[in-house]
Amino acid sequence: AQKVTQAQTEISVVEKEDVTLDCVYETRDTTYYLFWYKQPPSGELVFLIRRNSFDEQNEISGRYSWNFQKSTSSFNFTITASQVVDSAVYFCALKEGYSTLTFGKGTMLLVSP
């Protein structure tokens, strides 16, 4: 069975600090996809990134970067120079084969001025 663990329940940082959100997954499949979503206080989940299991290249998008390591089954998300608008709950999710998406329990990030 697939499983996603986000061990950090809540993280508090001060603006301009870098912060890394951890995501560890379990799967028996060799083909799978990993996702990150952001849920701001408004409630709607916003898609951030998708990564397939065959592509271990790290990705950078502005202040966001993602580190995918199959050897440790991790797909960590780093925000550089955090801003107040980054305050949200962040979810990591896993999809394998024809199964449905499995979400982690989320990490609440609070960025204070």
Next chain:
Amino acid sequence: DGGITQSPKYLFRKEGQNVTLSCEQNLNHDAMYWYRQDPGQGLRLIYYSQIVNDFQKGDIAEGYSVSREKKESFPLTVTSAQKNPTAFYLCASSRSELTSYNEQFFGPGTRLTVL
């Protein structure tokens, strides 16, 4: 603009009453989903539909029912059999459930409170 709409945003219901949550999408997506979110629990799948007139139970389907008569609509009914219905409900859609890589797009959610 394409997207997913959910109504109402806030819903109050008395114990013992059924209530229906609306979800509409104009993204021309085949697959639609309903999730329940409780504090500290993440998102749990209630039902999903891969195509019109077809739907499958998710992890926590008991006490809920759905229909998919039109491609763009996937209403969720919370029945009186659902023991603890107070939660935040999110609807989502994707191009296809069968294809693994499609991301899901979410609506703004409905917060249901049972009085």
